[in-house]
Amino acid sequence: MSKMQKSFTRLFCILPCFFLITVLNSTTASAGERFDPEKVYGPRIEKLCMVIITNADSQVLAAEKGELDIVSDISRPSDIDRLSRDPGLSMSLARGFHAFFLLLNNKSRPWNDPEVRHAAAEAIDRNNMVRTIYSGYCEPINSWLPPVSPWSLPESTKNIYDKASAKKRLSAKGYKWSITGGLIYPDGTPVGKMKLLTPLARVAPTTAELAEQIADSLRSVGFPVDVEPMDFSAMIGKLDRKEYSLGVIAWSMGKNPDSLYSFYHSSMDMPGGYNMTSIHDPVLDDALLRLRYAKNRADAETASKKSQLLLAELMPSIPVYSRFSVSAVSKKWKNVFSNEKMTADNMWTLIMAEPADGKERPLNMVLAEEPRNLNPFVASSAYSWQILGLIYESLIGTDPFTLDDMPSLAESWSVETVTNDGKEHTRLTFRLRKGLKWSDGSPLTAGDVKATLDFLKKNSIPRFFDSVKNIRSVRVTDSTQLTVDMDGTSYWYLDNIGGLPCMPAKVLQKVNDWQNWNPIDPKGKFGPYGLVGAGPFMLDEYRPGEFVMMKRNNHYRMLEKKNVRTE
Amino acid sequence: MKNRWFWGRLLSSIGVLAAVLVLNFILFRIMPGDAVSTIIDPNFSPEAKDRLRELYGLDKPLLEQFFIYIKQMLTFSFGLSFLSRKPVWDELISRLPGTLFLMATSMFLSSVLGIWLGIKAALNRGKLAERIVLRAGAVTASFPGFFVQLVLIMLLARTFPIFPLRGSVSIPQPTGALSVTLDYLWHMALPVLSLTLMGFGGWALYVRNLMLKALGEDFVLMARARGLSENRVVYGHAFRTILPPILTILLMSVPGLVSGAVITESVFSLHGVGTFLLEAVSGHDYPSAGAAFYMLALITVISNLLADVVYGLVDPRVRVGGRDQ
Numbered sequence: 054m055s056k057m058q059k060s061f062t063r064l065f066c067i068l069p070c071f072f073l074i075t076v077l078n079s080t081t082a083s084a085g086e087r088f089d090p091e092k093v094y095g096p097r098i099e100k101l102c103m104v105i106i107t108n109a110d111s112q113v114l115a116a117e118k119g120e121l122d123i124v125s126d127i128s129r130p131s132d133i134d135r136l137s138r139d140p141g142l143s144m145s146l147a148r149g150f151h152a153f154f155l156l157l158n159n160k161s162r163p164w165n166d167p168e169v170r171h172a173a174a175e176a177i178d179r180n181n182m183v184r185t186i187y188s189g190y191c192e193p194i195n196s197w198l199p200p201v202s203p204w205s206l207p208e209s210t211k212n213i214y215d216k217a218s219a220k221k222r223l224s225a226k227g228y229k230w231s232i233t234g235g236l237i238y239p240d241g242t243p244v245g246k247m248k249l250l251t252p253l254a255r256v257a258p259t260t261a262e263l264a265e266q267i268a269d270s271l272r273s274v275g276f277p278v279d280v281e282p283m284d285f286s287a288m289i290g291k292l293d294r295k296e297y298s299l300g301v302i303a304w305s306m307g308k309n310p311d312s313l314y315s316f317y318h319s320s321m322d323m324p325g326g327y328n329m330t331s332i333h334d335p336v337l338d339d340a341l342l343r344l345r346y347a348k349n350r351a352d353a354e355t356a357s358k359k360s361q362l363l364l365a366e367l368m369p370s371i372p373v374y375s376r377f378s379v380s381a382v383s384k385k386w387k388n389v390f391s392n393e394k395m396t397a398d399n400m401w402t403l404i405m406a407e408p409a410d411g412k413e414r415p416l417n418m419v420l421a422e423e424p425r426n427l428n429p430f431v432a433s434s435a436y437s438w439q440i441l442g443l444i445y446e447s448l449i450g451t452d453p454f455t456l457d458d459m460p461s462l463a464e465s466w467s468v469e470t471v472t473n474d475g476k477e478h479t480r481l482t483f484r485l486r487k488g489l490k491w492s493d494g495s496p497l498t499a500g501d502v503k504a505t506l507d508f509l510k511k512n513s514i515p516r517f518f519d520s521v522k523n524i525r526s527v528r529v530t531d532s533t534q535l536t537v538d539m540d541g542t543s544y545w546y547l548d549n550i551g552g553l554p555c556m557p558a559k560v561l562q563k564v565n566d567w568q569n570w571n572p573i574d575p576k577g578k579f580g581p582y583g584l585v586g587a588g589p590f591m592l593d594e595y596r597p598g599e600f601v602m603m604k605r606n607n608h609y610r611m612l613e614k615k616n617v618r619t620e
Numbered sequence: 621m622k623n624r625w626f627w628g629r630l631l632s633s634i635g636v637l638a639a640v641l642v643l644n645f646i647l648f649r650i651m652p653g654d655a656v657s658t659i660i661d662p663n664f665s666p667e668a669k670d671r672l673r674e675l676y677g678l679d680k681p682l683l684e685q686f687f688i689y690i691k692q693m694l695t696f697s698f699g700l701s702f703l704s705r706k707p708v709w710d711e712l713i714s715r716l717p718g719t720l721f722l723m724a725t726s727m728f729l730s731s732v733l734g735i736w737l738g739i740k741a742a743l744n745r746g747k748l749a750e751r752i753v754l755r756a757g758a759v760t761a762s763f764p765g766f767f768v769q770l771v772l773i774m775l776l777a778r779t780f781p782i783f784p785l786r787g788s789v790s791i792p793q794p795t796g797a798l799s800v801t802l803d804y805l806w807h808m809a810l811p812v813l814s815l816t817l818m819g820f821g822g823w824a825l826y827v828r829n830l831m832l833k834a835l836g837e838d839f840v841l842m843a844r845a846r847g848l849s850e851n852r853v854v855y856g857h858a859f860r861t862i863l864p865p866i867l868t869i870l871l872m873s874v875p876g877l878v879s880g881a882v883i884t885e886s887v888f889s890l891h892g893v894g895t896f897l898l899e900a901v902s903g904h905d906y907p908s909a910g911a912a913f914y915m916l917a918l919i920t921v922i923s924n925l926l927a928d929v930v931y932g933l934v935d936p937r938v939r940v941g942g943r944d945q
Binding site for chain 1: 671672675701704774777778788792887889892
């Protein structure tokens with residue numbers, strides 16, 4: 054492929070993505086408008102109604118009928134097109150943290166050779182797949198971190214499709230082709246049939262279709278690949294036991310790059326571990342270890358870059374695409390915020406949104422699954438946390454423009470490496486904002502944060518286990534300052550601790566059985582009734598199967614800035 | 621003899637239940653994966669997964685898990701759901717009234733409508749009325765449920781917004797008992813209508829065939845010869861003879877009252893047992909799925925037993941013990 058052709062192909066792929074982001078976001082009320090998060094006041098609405106609608110068709114109809122003001126996570130291209138045509142709705146599209154990979158079993162032939170893995174990566178026409186299956190509402194990727202991540206390398210969307218180069222690589226390694234086009238190992242034995250594991254079409258139709266297209270691409274350079282659809286749990290079992298040759302899987306990654314350690318470090322190649330490709334490389338291991346236990350941001354940046362470059366060199370798995378997040382918002386609301394990193398269904402919208410006609414009414418937002426449990430210690434679904442995330446706030450927030458850390462309950466913090474008993478360890482110091490209050494009006498102090506950390510650590514609660522397991526000690530210096538000493542050193546301890554939901558000490562003292570505690574049970578059998586947090590909203594009413602009504606937390610810290618407008 | 625028959629039936633029912641209990645346990649355990657193994661989250665380490673397994677009791681030996689399970693089933697204390705961490709019994713009970721109302725109402729309406737139309741079709745054999753009933757019955761019974769429901773939503777909730785799109789209450793909820801009741805009925809109208817539409821055809825075709833056979837019997841000719849009114853002949857004689865199979869089908873449909881609502885509840889976003897079952901099976905929620913299937917088996921066994929008893933009550937020819945006389 055000539056250089057000009059390559060450039061054209063790249064443009065052909067990238068331009069529509071940016072076109073989609075620009076066009077869809079430009080129709081949103083205050084799309085991408087820069088504001089100072091420290092000067093925002095809100096919530097400006099008194100009530101937020103999360104309407105439970107599990108059926109995607111019903112969600113679309115409800116949005117068209119005006120019964121929903123915000124529909125999140127619209128995944129079907131037909132729905133996106135349909136809602137885009139509705140004059141009463143604005144669409145927003147953002148790059149997401151979702152990433153789809155083709156997994157290769159690095160232990161088995163022919164995938165134990167990085168050159169062969171590179172050849173397979175070059176044989177896959179990602180742009181065509183994204184266009185034909187997802188109508189362009191996805192982004193082809195060539196990166197092990199999603200392009201939206203602030204840690205992702207600039208070339209994360211580079212198009213590497215080049216069938217001729219793939220064949221050249223194979224040829225250079227001594228591979229030959231039979232008369233029928235099948236690949237032959239350098240030792241003369243034909244490459245045996247390989248199965249590409251994929252979830253069943255009735256469960257994941259687009260993934261199954263994508264697997265077919267990947268198999269076609271691989272066959273076109275001689276890999277004898279057949280698709281084998283199976284139950285998702287069975288597939289995960291096979292991937293875990295490494296009883297596979299190829300498999301497709303998608304996962305959601307955090308904004309930080311330390312997740313790469315979980316997926317590609319050799320110590321994670323164990324039952325239940327996430328190194329499903331079985332990559333074992335001492336140089337990569339060293340880089341990932343440095344990344345995982347980086348002492349400061351500079352070290353983290355160096356290790357992150359090195360790890361990503363090594364992954365690009367070793368190609369243990371093949372990145373395919375990252376899905377865009379799409380949401381629709383009624384034009385009856387103003388101050389709706391979205392940009393290329395966040396769709397309109399974000400916290401800033403919920404804080405700033407106001408009815409365009411000035412008439413106070415609840416904002417109706419879809420909740421795509423039943424939350425089922427609102428006990429923050431055991432709630433595991435994203436839908437439960439869609440609600441709990443509005444009730445509880447953490448020490449550190451996420452900047453809506455850069456996705457970097459920004460002050461939340463803590464106005465400042467520091468990360469130091471200190472030496473104790475001859476060993477280095479990380480010390481985190483958080484200084485809380487002054488005058489913080491819980492939703493019941495009582496003061497929020499550093500003692501509450503300590504109580505939260507102690508409670509989570511003492512009870513080894515699975516959801517928070519990894520975040521708190523390395524806490525060595527927590528000390529309260531004064532009512533607004535807290536020092537957390539960790540075992541060992543890691544820059545990521547900051548996000549692990551800073552991202553935890555903070556709860557009042559007086560509530561935690563009354564929780565006598567964290568597993569069985571039902572905060573919405575008025576009998577209060579295993580703990581106190583109600584959820585007390587420091588987030589922008591409070592739980593007003595939960596009617597299973599119907600809706601979750603939230604009301605404004607009148608003690609929320611951002612309400613104090615009411616005299617400061619964002620415009 | 622009567623007692624022996626009853627105890628025999630009861631013992632066989634208990635045997636069926638025991639088999640269901642054991643299969644329930646084995647089938648879920650031999651299914652690949654468990655509630656923890658499908659978690660793929662880099663922030664959830666294998667160590668944290670082990671902690672979760674411990675919490676769910678999945679770290680215990682299989683035999684110990686089996687005895688815990690049997691104890692839970694026999695005492696109707698089904699433990700905590702893996703997914704919601706709430707008592708399974710509470711979850712089931714909270715969802716049951718909505719499902720029962722939906723399914724019982726639609727079953728009642730579809731059976732009454734179907735039986736009435738079936739009788740009319742049989743009485744008008746070869747005429748336009750019969751052809752309409754036959755065609756309508758065949759068409760409604762053959763369309764997939766979700767398709768009919770989506771068309772109805774599109775037509776009666778979107779294009780002509782007569783009914784609500786979803787759920788069982790308005791937001792905000794009206795106040796006052798009467799308003800709440802009317803609001804609930806308004807919300808349930810479309811789901812019930814859709815199930816009635818899909819269900820009446822089968823009844824109509826079945827009853828028409830039974831009635832045609834019954835109307836050709838000698839006792840009907842005799843009744844007519846005795847100068848009885850047509851209504852008396854049809855409902856007092858012919859229809860009475862086809863009651864046993866109708867009652868059997870009705871009673872055999874009772875388990876479906878609980879389980880048959882999966883699609884309808886999903887399309888209309890209703891909070892019921894159907895969606896609970898679906899979530900439990902797909903999420904490897906052993907306590908919830910085990911309890912739901914156990915309850916279903918229990919209802920099925922009891923319904924079968926009742927069908928046998930009622931069959932004897934409405935048809936003296938098969939009344940238990942009658943053969944001995």
